[in-house]
Amino acid sequence: METLILLLTDYTFQTVAMGSALLGIISGVLGSFAVLRRQSLLGDGVSHAALPGVVIAFLLTGSKDTEILLLGALLTGLSATLIIMSIVRYSRIKFDSALALIMSVFFGLGLVLLTYTQRMPNAHQAGLKRFIYGQASTLLQRDVVMMAVCGIVLLTVVVLFWKEFKLYSFNPEFAETIGFSGKILNIILSLLVVLAIIIGLQTVGVVLMSAMLIAPAVAARQWSNRLWLMVVLAAVFGAVSGVVGTLFSSAFVKLPTGPVIVVCITTITIFSLLFAPNRGILHRIYLRRKNRVQFKLNGGANL
Amino acid sequence: MNADFEIQLIAVLVSVACALPGVFLVLRKMSMMSDSITHTILLGIVLAFFMTHDLNSPYLIIGAALMGVITVWLTETLTKTRLLSEDSAIGVVFPLLFSIAIILITRYAGSVHLDTDSVLLGELAFAPFDRMILFGRDIGAKAIYTSGILLVLNITLISIFFKELKIASFDPLLAAVLGFSPVILHYGLMTLVSLTAVGAFEAVGSVLVVAFMIGPPVTAYLLTDSLKTMLFLSAIFGALSGILGYHIAYLLDVSIAGSMAVMTGIIFAMIFIFSSKRGLIGVLIRKNRNRKEYAQTTLLLHVCNHQNGPNAREENGINSIAEHLHWEQNKLEKTIYYLLRSENIRLENGLIVATPLGIKKVENEKIKLFGN
Numbered sequence: 298m299e300t301l302i303l304l305l306t307d308y309t310f311q312t313v314a315m316g317s318a319l320l321g322i323i324s325g326v327l328g329s330f331a332v333l334r335r336q337s338l339l340g341d342g343v344s345h346a347a348l349p350g351v352v353i354a355f356l357l358t359g360s361k362d363t364e365i366l367l368l369g370a371l372l373t374g375l376s377a378t379l380i381i382m383s384i385v386r387y388s389r390i391k392f393d394s395a396l397a398l399i400m401s402v403f404f405g406l407g408l409v410l411l412t413y414t415q416r417m418p419n420a421h422q423a424g425l426k427r428f429i430y431g432q433a434s435t436l437l438q439r440d441v442v443m444m445a446v447c448g449i450v451l452l453t454v455v456v457l458f459w460k461e462f463k464l465y466s467f468n469p470e471f472a473e474t475i476g477f478s479g480k481i482l483n484i485i486l487s488l489l490v491v492l493a494i495i496i497g498l499q500t501v502g503v504v505l506m507s508a509m510l511i512a513p514a515v516a517a518r519q520w521s522n523r524l525w526l527m528v529v530l531a532a533v534f535g536a537v538s539g540v541v542g543t544l545f546s547s548a549f550v551k552l553p554t555g556p557v558i559v560v561c562i563t564t565i566t567i568f569s570l571l572f573a574p575n576r577g578i579l580h581r582i583y584l585r586r587k588n589r590v591q592f593k594l595n596g597g598a599n600l
Numbered sequence: 601m602n603a604d605f606e607i608q609l610i611a612v613l614v615s616v617a618c619a620l621p622g623v624f625l626v627l628r629k630m631s632m633m634s635d636s637i638t639h640t641i642l643l644g645i646v647l648a649f650f651m652t653h654d655l656n657s658p659y660l661i662i663g664a665a666l667m668g669v670i671t672v673w674l675t676e677t678l679t680k681t682r683l684l685s686e687d688s689a690i691g692v693v694f695p696l697l698f699s700i701a702i703i704l705i706t707r708y709a710g711s712v713h714l715d716t717d718s719v720l721l722g723e724l725a726f727a728p729f730d731r732m733i734l735f736g737r738d739i740g741a742k743a744i745y746t747s748g749i750l751l752v753l754n755i756t757l758i759s760i761f762f763k764e765l766k767i768a769s770f771d772p773l774l775a776a777v778l779g780f781s782p783v784i785l786h787y788g789l790m791t792l793v794s795l796t797a798v799g800a801f802e803a804v805g806s807v808l809v810v811a812f813m814i815g816p817p818v819t820a821y822l823l824t825d826s827l828k829t830m831l832f833l834s835a836i837f838g839a840l841s842g843i844l845g846y847h848i849a850y851l852l853d854v855s856i857a858g859s860m861a862v863m864t865g866i867i868f869a870m871i872f873i874f875s876s877k878r879g880l881i882g883v884l885i886r887k888n889r890n891r892k893e894y895a896q897t898t899l900l901l902h903v904c905n906h907q908n909g910p911n912a913r914e915e916n917g918i919n920s921i922a923e924h925l926h927w928e929q930n931k932l933e934k935t936i937y938y939l940l941r942s943e944n945i946r947l948e949n950g951l952i953v954a955t956p957l958g959i960k961k962v963e964n965e966k967i968k969l970f971g972n
Contacts, residue, residue: 337688338632345807387883388872393687394818397631398868401811405861408808412855504639508695515684515692551707556699563696570683578681 304547309434314543316436317558319444320497320509321535323451327493328510328535329517329528330486333466338393339378339487341507342400343494346377348407348503351428352414363440367495370428374491377403382483404503431502433543433554440499447496451489455528462486463524501555508559509535516566519573538562603728604850606741610727611842611860613747614800615812619838620754621793622813623831626821627769628789632687633672634813636694637790638797638806640671643701645798650708661798668794669787671697724803724846724856743803750799757792758831765789766827804857812838815864819871822878837867895935897965899925900944903954904962916952 304310331337347370354369355361377399384395427435455462464472465482473479490510497506517530542558571578625634644667648660671693678689727743758765764785768775772782793813800809820833845860852859873880902925906915915924922932936952939945944958954962 332685332688335685335687337685337691341632341635341691384872387880388822388878390818390821391629391631393629394626394631394814394821397635397810397814398818398865400635401808402815402861402865402868404807405811405855405858405865408805408855408858409849409852409862410854412858413852416853504698505695507691508699511688511691512695515688519683553702553706556702559695559699560703563692563699566692570678570681576683578683 300548304544307547310543310547312438312441313433313436313547313554314540316441316444316500317433317539317543317554318536319441319448319539320500321513321537321539321558321562322532323444323448323493323535324497324506324509325513325517325531325533325535326452326455326528327490328512328514329524329531330462330466331490331510332514332518333524334486336392336490337511338396338507339381339490340494340510342381342396343374343378343491344498344503344506345400345407346403347371347374347495347498348428349373349403349410351498352407352410356410356414363499364443366428367498370495370498371491373403374495375488378487378491382487427502428498429502429504431498431500431505431555433500433546433558436500444496447492451492454485454489458482458485466524501558505555505559508562512559512562512566513538516562516569519569519576534562534565538565606728606744607724607856608843608846610741610743610747610803611724611846611856612839613744613751614803615816615838615842615860615864616835617747617751617754617796618800618809618812619816619834620758620831621789621796622815623817623820623827623834624765624769624789625793625813626817627827631814631818632690633675633790634793634797635810636675636690637668637671637794638801638809639694640667640697640701641665641794641798641801641806643667643697643704646701646704650704661795664798665791665794667697668797669791672787672790724860727803746799747803750796754792754796757788761785761788804860808857808861811861811864812841815861815868816841819864819868822871822875837864841867892935892938895927895931896939896944897962899932899935899939899952900954900958900962901965903945903952904959907953913951918947918950918952921952 328337328340331339350369350371350373351366352369353373354366357369358365360366381392381395381399384390384399385392461472461477461482465477465479465486469479472482494506494510497509501509513531513535514527516534517527520530521527538558538561542561543554545561546552546554546557569577572580574580622634625631641664644664645660647667648657648663649655651663652659654660675686675689675693678684678693679686684692728741730742731738731740764775764780767778768780768782768785775782775785796813797806797809800812804812816834816837817830819837820830823833824830841860841863845863846856848854848863849856849859871879876882899921902921903916906912909915914920918936922929925932927935936945939958940947942957943955944961945952945954947953
């Protein structure tokens, strides 16, 4: 107990936990829209496509400031999204194939650039790789402040465009017919999702970022049919697993933060799939049993 | 054999071996499953390593392939509950398994050479250092043999089961009716994909396996409607990106696997933009032409409908027609210009009048649109 209190008051822990919780909230909210629009895996694609952006930003500016590197990531992530969308639009290639192709090609480009920087005479480039796997423990207070600012901006935009996003996620055709531009809404929403992914890169890395986007939303979806409740729950689930994951990885040695957070959030998801009222698997089994008994009581044949 | 040649040979063997099963992944809309499998095989390798404590044990390959199939099974079981969509299921399953693998590696395997880097990223340049020794003689790099076997296996299985795979990919219901179990074929294919991923990741890293599995087939898909041609073209594109990628990597002194992946992307972009039938330029030109023709027909129809009516001056007047068509001035001017040039209309003191040629054209269009 004492160690726990010691840990909770630890400055590094507080910073990392704050960062992870913020990430959980942001990705939970934006992930809800991605999942509802059946673009869950876009996060996977964008996060892989961010790698060349990080390296290009470093090559051009020579700076390793998180903000500049993430700006590069944002640019390549966005251009990958636009390329994927135009491939789907102008050819018969399906979304998933376009996504798989573009993300792996961008990642390849990232590796090429990364090996290129490694040949540079100074060892200044070390540390770029932390974006592949993510290192929550390297989060500094200014990173957390940046995450908070971005988070507030993102959430404000979501609140402002709430009605439009809701309509567009559930019924894009209807949204178009009553005069909202589907193209613009799509771009705004994709931009927000990409931004959320980029924010998470530093904490959980490119591979695991997709889970942060999808898992909280899928878990929250099981508990409610109302959008606002789903979004709030997703944010809560994301934040909780961020804090719990950080707690575990600080309490035990050699426990990487990103993967532990992902295990936490997936556990919540599996629990929700099993036990959620009305939709959950157990509830469904119970309903089937109940129906069978009632059928028999009403004089039905023995099944 | 010198190292340069060996690396190119491995590059070609691996990329062709990946491209062949990839064709079926693309056709069955399962491209992202390859991404999922290439990540989770890491867990299979780690678990098998803990059991055997030997990095060269064949059980590692079996463990990895098995984990690939388990991934597919888990994803499909989740999808079948219908509580989440298939892509969400993929996005929940593979990060979980991958996270477990990373946790296991960092916690227990710190002392051995089993790091996420080599699995995720791979390095082809080191492949020739790992030699195959048979009866005390050096008979070439090991990776040549593993990727060679992989390629032969893929070619053999795909040619034996070509008919079955074809039917099951395009019409699973028909396949079931004819008595082939789509489930067995499906899992057979997934085992093949996992095996290929396992065989290839050492050379090129698991993320880039996806590029070689999906890139060439998607490119070929733009060019052909025949499955055989698609397989053939994919193999060619795969081999091409292997060789070109190697040379570019050699020139710039960068990651070989990475530049091979970039090459698949460049080849795709070339075909996507310039291919004559389905290329971007072709599609854009066609769209533009259709739009122009549609505008001309619409205007002509409108003019013909009203030119003998009582409101002809209002409806067909050059200053008022834009309002009736709900068109912007710019579009109207262009359309009138084209129609004047093809002599379908003429202007008579501020009024648009269809010429006999234009009237004939409208009649033809009407027959096309509404029948006789």
